[in-house]
Amino acid sequence: MKKRTLIALAAVWTAALALPVAAQNKDPIRIGAVLSTTGPAGYLGDPQLKTLQTYIAQLNQDGGVLGRKLELVHYDDASEAGKANGFAKRLIDDDKVDFLIAGTTTGATMAMAPLVEKAGIPLISLSGAVVVVEPVKKWIFKTPHTDRMAAEKVFEDMKRRGFSKVGLLSETSGFGQSGAKETRLVAQKYGITLVADETYGPKDTDTTAQLTKIRGVAGIQALLVFGLGQGPAVVTKNAAQLGMKLPLYQSHGVASNEFLKLAGPAAEGVRMPSPALLVANSLAANDPQRPLVTSYAATYWKQYKDEPSTFGGYALDALTLGLHAIKAAGGTNKEAVRNALEKTRGFMGTTGQFNMSATDHMGLDLSAFRMVEVKNGTWSLLN
C-alpha cells in the first residue's frame, strides 16, 4: 500500500515535470526569409533582418505564439533576384517553413512568385512595386506602400496648392522608372499635366543641366523628383545652387534622416510623402499609429543603437501580419493562414492600416502616407 502510493506520487511528479517539456517540444512555427542583406539593396535588407531577429527573440521570450516557439530560417540573396528563387525552393522543400517573408526587392519577389504559387505557401513581400500584387496572386501579399500611392499623395498636395503644370525628374534605377511610370499614369486623374519629363542616373554627381532645362519650361509650377538614396540629395543641392524657387517634391524613396544629412540646408522646404515612422514623435497623441511606431523605434534603438528605417518597418509588419493570421487560423495550415491573411481588417502596422481583401493583397490606402516638409533642418508634419 505504502509502496503503491509512493509509485503513484512518483508518477504524478514525473508527469508534472514532463508536461511543460511536452509543450515546449511542440513543433516550432518556422518562418522562412529571403532578404537582400548585402549588395546594392543591402541598406534595405539589413534593417529588415535585424528587425525580424529582434522581434522573434522577444516573442520567444514571451512564450511564442499559440504556445509554439518561433524559428527563423534566413537566406541572403545578395541583391541578386536570380538567387532568390533557389533559396525559396530550399526554404519550402528542405526547411519546410510555414510561411515566407521574402523579397526585399521587386525583382526577387517576382522571381520567387511562380514557385511560391505552385507550392501553395503564403508569402509576404517587402518590395514596393505594384506588379507584386497586381494582378492579384493567390498566395502573395505585401506590406510596403506602392510608388503609385506616393505619386497620388504628392498630386493630392499639389492640387491643394493649385499646381497643375508639373515637371518630373526621375532616376534611371528600377525604383525611379517604376515610379515615373506610375506618376505618368495617375497624373491625369488629379488634373495635372507633366510639362517636363527628364531623367538622371542613380550615381550622377550633377544634375544642373536637367534642372536648367526644367526651369526654362514655360508655366511650370512644381517639380517632383522620383529617386532613391544619394541622387535626390544631389538634385536638391543643385536646385539650391541654381537658386530655383520652384516648389520641390521628393518621393518616399528618400524618407530617411540620411537625406537631411546629405542635402543639408538645401533641403529646406522640400515636401514628400512619408511613412509615419519618420515623424513618430510629431504624431498626435491620439494617433492610432503612434504607440506602434514609437515602440518600434525604441526597441530598434535599444538593440542596435541605430535609428530604425521604414524598410525595417515593412519587415515588422510582415511578421506581425503573418503571426496574426496564424493566430486567427489557429495553426499553420497553409490554406487557412492564407485565407486569414486575406481577411485581415483594420490591422494597424508601422506602415499604415491594413485592410486586405480578395482583390487587394496590400490593403493600404493613402492615409498610410503623411505629407511632410523639411523645416529648420528637420521633418515637420503638414496639415
Add this chain to the structure above:
Amino acid sequence: MLTGFLQFLFSGLTVGATYALAALGFAIIYNSSRVINFAQGEFIMLGGMSAVALTGLGIPLPVSIVLAIAVAAAVGALIEKFAIEPAGRADVVPLIIITIGASLVVRGLVQVFLGKGTHALGAFSGEKPFVIAGATLLPQSLWVLGVATVVVAALGWFFGYTRYGKAMLASSHNMLAAELVGINTRSVLLLSFVLSGALGAMGGVLLAPITYTSYDVGIMLGLKGFVAATLGGLGSGMGAVVGGLLLGVLEAMTAGYISSAYKDAMPFVLILLVLFFMPNGLFGAKTTDRV
C-alpha cells in the same frame, strides 16, 4: 540662352573634372606596366570614405585629408605587394583580372567596416556658388579643376624630367631592357601603385563634397574614368584631362539640349567614333612616339 549654355558648360566641367582625376590614375599605372588598374575607382572611394571617417572621429579636415591619402597609398602598396607581385611575370591580362579582384576585396572591406551608408564631406571653401552671367558654379568645382591642372603639370614634369619618372616609362616599354640598364622594375611598379593610390584618394577627397561618397562610388567613377582615359589616349596625362572634360561637357550638353535619356549613351557613341578613327585616342599616339 547664354545662361543655359553656360550652366550646361559649368555642369559639364564639374563632372568632367571628376572623370579626369579618375582617368589620371589609370594613366600612371598604365605608363609603368601597361596594366589597366580596375581598382582605381576604389582608391577614389577610399580617399573619400577615409576622410569622412576620420573627420567623424573629430580630426580636423586638413589632417584627415593627408591621412586619407596615406591610407589609399598604403592600400596601393599592399595590392602591389600581395596581389600583383606574387603573379610574377604574368601577362597583362591576368594582371588586369587581379586588379578587378583587388577592387572587390577593398570594396567589401570598406562595406563591412565603414558601413553601407552615403556620406557627405564639408566643402573646402563654402557652398556659396559664383554667379557668372546668370549661371552658377560651386567653389568646390574650382578646387577640382585647379588640383587636376596642378596634378597634370606635376606628372608631366615627373615622367619627363625625373629619373624615377623616366625609369617608369622605360620599364613600361620593355621591362627586360629596362632591367638590363639597371632599373629595378619591381620598385617601379610598387611606386606606381602608391602614386596612383595617393592620386586617386586626392581625387576622392576633392569630389566627396560635390558627389557624396559611399562604399560603391568607385564603380561608376572607375568606369567613367576608364572611358575618359581611353578617349584621351591611355597613358597620356593631358589626354586623361581632355578626355574627362570632353566626356563631362558632352554629357551635360546632351542632357540640356537633347534629352537626359540619351545622356549616358553619348560617351559610348563618342568612344566608338574616336577609337574607330583614332585607335590610340586623342593624345595617345603622340606620347608613345615621344619615348
